[in-house]
Amino acid sequence: MxxxxxxxxxxxxxxxxxxxxxxxxxxxxxxxxxxxxxxxxxxxxxxxxxxxxxxxxxxxxxxxxxxxxxxxxxxxxxxxxxxxxxxxxxxxxxxxxxxxxxxxxxxxxxxxxxxxxxxxxxxxxxxxxxxxxxxxxxxxxxxxxxxxxxxxxxxxxxxxxxxxxxxxxxxxxxxxxxxxxxxxxxxxxxxxxxxxxxxxxxxxxxxxxxxxxxxxxxxxxxxxxxxxxxxxxxxxxxxxxxxxxxxxxxxxxxxxxxxxxxxxxxxxxxxxxEAKLFFGFDEEFTGSLAGIPFIRDRQFYDTFTSxxxxxxxxxxxxxxxxxxxxxxxxxxxxxxxxxxEEGYYLIVDVSRLLGAxxxxxxxxxxxxxxxxxxxxxxxxxxxxxxxxxxxxxxxxxxxxxxxxxxxxxxxxxxxxxxxxxxxxxxxxxxxxxxxxxxxxxxxxxxDDDSLEDIMSDLSGSGAINAEEKCRTAMEMNQVFGLAAPELAAFAQQLCSNT
Missing domain, CATH: 3.40.50.1820 (Alpha/Beta hydrolase fold, catalytic domain)
Known part of the structure; x- marks a missing residue:
């Protein structure tokens, strides 16, 4: 059969x-x-x-x-x-x-x-x-x-x-x-x-x-x-x-x-x-012209997803x-x-939008x-x-x-x-x-990255403003807070500056 x-x-x-x-x-x-x-x-x-x-x-x-x-x-x-x-x-x-x-x-x-x-x-x-x-x-x-x-x-x-x-x-x-x-x-x-x-x-x-x-x-x-x-x-x-x-x-x-x-x-x-799949088509980060997606703010998008x-x-x-x-x-x-290696699709830089x-x-x-x-x-x-x-x-x-x-x-x-x-x-x-x-x-x-390195890089970043840093830290805690409880205090710290 x-x-x-x-x-x-x-x-x-x-x-x-x-x-x-x-x-x-x-x-x-x-x-x-x-x-x-x-x-x-x-x-x-x-x-x-x-x-x-x-x-x-x-x-x-x-x-x-x-x-x-x-x-x-x-x-x-x-x-x-x-x-x-x-x-x-x-x-x-x-x-x-x-x-x-x-x-x-x-x-x-x-x-x-x-x-x-x-x-x-x-x-x-x-x-x-x-x-x-x-x-x-x-x-x-x-x-x-x-x-x-x-x-x-x-x-x-x-x-x-x-x-x-x-x-x-x-x-x-x-x-x-x-x-x-x-x-x-x-x-x-x-x-x-x-x-x-x-x-x-x-x-x-x-x-x-x-x-x-x-x-x-x-x-x-x-x-x-x-x-x-x-x-x-x-x-x-x-x-x-x-x-x-x-x-x-x-x-x-x-x-x-x-x-x-x-x-x-x-x-x-x-x-x-990893994160680009979830935000590459999110209206907060990307828009669309005639069905073609574009990144609204490249520095914020890159920093946030990284x-x-x-x-x-x-x-x-x-x-x-x-x-x-x-x-x-x-x-x-x-x-x-x-x-x-997606490269460009029409005018979209898919390697940047999605990457790996x-x-x-x-x-x-x-x-x-x-x-x-x-x-x-x-x-x-x-x-x-x-x-x-x-x-x-x-x-x-x-x-x-x-x-x-x-x-x-x-x-x-x-x-x-x-x-x-x-x-x-x-x-x-x-x-x-x-x-x-x-x-x-x-x-x-x-393979030696650490949460301390990530938090330090985000805190000291000159590519995005305080509100964007707060938004990034909040999302980090929302998604990974169960695995990394210290992210809650980090988000609170960054958001207190906004």
Missing amino acids: EAVVQPDWCPQITNQLDEFYGITQGELRGNEDCLYLNIYAPSGTPPPEGWPVMVWLHGGANIWGRASQYDGSILAEEQDLVVVIPQYRIGPLGALSTPALRESPQDPHDVSPNFGLLDAVAALEWVEDNIGVFGGDTARVTLFGESSGAIATLGLHVSPLTQTLFQGAIAQSGVPISISVDRAENGGSGTKNPSSQVIDSWFPENPAHDGDDLRTLPLDTIFDAYRPNDEVNFSVPSMIEDGIVIPDAGVFETLASPNGFDNRPLMIGSNRD ALSRTWRVTGVVEPTEQLIDDAFDGLYTYQFDWD THIIEVPFVFGTFDNFFGDASAMIYHARNEARRLELSAQMMSYWAQFAYTGAPGRGRNGNLPLWQSAASVLGPETMILDTSWDGGLRMSA
């Missing part, structure tokens, strides 16, 4: 990125019958031991995304891997902490509020039981993901439920953030949409609701509560410290503790210009790396993706660029950068595959790439720069 039809999405509200595919933002789409996975396997005969398996967790801020956005066929075929892309519940269906559900579990794991993570665990268990039919080797399973998928990957890397389900992990553009059950339910420290507040809005006339009441709520009722003021973006927790899926100590503390994840190999990295992107890297890569090196962990590999932005590395990992950004793809991936882009993609797939085969990226599958050293193999953390030969190529580089 052929299985070539993409599964229904898990329920989600469409956003601005969907407009690149001609889909109106703000619509509730999807079906609760969505827990399916896509499998891509090489066309040849597997070796006796089987092919390594890579299980991909998609990104999307834990509120958006689906398996159909990713095509694992080229990665599987060219690198002799089995690639598995599961869907998992997202939004309020994926993470909701409430005593009502804990008091009436239908399954022992129902006392956990991390339903989306449990879906990922179930996918890994399915792989363990069934992937041999597709030529996969259950002794070489790598979990990898991007953005919220990378956050989930880091959470599952330290989860007591997954210790035998995969042997290594790759986290692309993730930050090891988790919150307590109390904060998820009652708010505090900038937590949006605490579950007690949302659930009260679902049952304004029934404060004595129980688990069955929650389980039978219509999707419209559930999702409408998250958009009274904003039809597109809302926030739910990515990982809740429940002591079941996520350790009580939290993801960062567990990751940083000796043998907190059985010392399984880990690759983590970020893109140089500060956020650097903070993303420090909290997601540099600080975890330093902690793991202190714990004498040798199986850590880090990278920074630097490709920014968030999610832009994903097609390089999968080896397929067709329509990844929908209508915007022609601005980013085109004939002028194709040759070098495909070369870098082949190199990255080779490194990722070698990690799946051996637990270390080494010199890639063919042994002909620059040696990707462990971050602990030299004095101080080091990282692999991923770029084309046109702009320095593959190379190891120092």
Whole structure:
């Protein structure tokens, strides 16, 4: 029987990125019958031991995304891997902490509020039981993901439920953030949409609701509560410290503790210009003439996005790396993706507008660029950068595959790439720069940025005014305050000068 039809999405509200595919933002789409996975396997005969398996967790801020956005066929075929892309519940269906559900579990794991993570665990268990039919080797399973998928990957890397389900992990553009059950339910420290507040809005006339009441709520009722003021973006927790899926100590503390994840190999990295995806089409920073975007204030845009992107890297890569090196962990590999060869599209400097932005590395990992950004793809991936882009993609797939085969990226599958050293193999953390030969190529580089450096640079910047510094610091705290609590005082300090 052929299985070539993409599964229904898990329920989600469409956003601005969907407009690149001609889909109106703000619509509730999807079906609760969505827990399916896509499998891509090489066309040849597997070796006796089987092919390594890579299980991909998609990104999307834990509120958006689906398996159909990713095509694992080229990665599987060219690198002799089995690639598995599961869907998992997202939004309020994926993470909701409430005593009502804990008091009436239908399954022992129902006392956990991390339903989306449990879906990922179930996918890994399915792989363990069934992937041999597709030529996969259950002794070489790598979990990898991007953005919220990378956050989930880091959470599952330290989860007591997954210790035998995969042997290594790759986290692309993730930050090891988790919150307590109390904060998820009652708010505090900038937590949006605490579950007690949302659930009260679902049952304004029934404060004595129980688990069955929650389980039978219509999707419209559930999702409408998250958009009274904003039809597109809302926030739910990515990982809740429940002591079941996520350790009580939290993801960062567990990751940083000796043998907190059985010392399984880990690759983590970020893109140089992560923040530009989120502000390159924001009306505060950019305008549009006849549909062509332009940057309103280049100095403010550059300073703002640089500060956020650097903070993303420090909290997601540099600080975890330093902690793991202190714990004498040798199986850590880090990278920074630097490709920014979009060039000009008509009169738009796309290299400046987007550069090495968030999610832009994903097609390089999968080896397929067709329509990844929908209508915007022609601005980013085109004939002028194709040759070098495909070369870098082949190199990255080779490194990722070698990690799946051996637990270390080494010199890639063919042994002909620059040696990707462990971050602990030299004095101080080091990282692999991923770029084309046109702009320095593959190379190891120092990775010594810090929050102190970022805050000092922003405070002393002469490129922007006091109000713009305050705006930048506030956004840094809003996005990364859970990972870096000192940003709150920094924002307060800069904003007191306005």
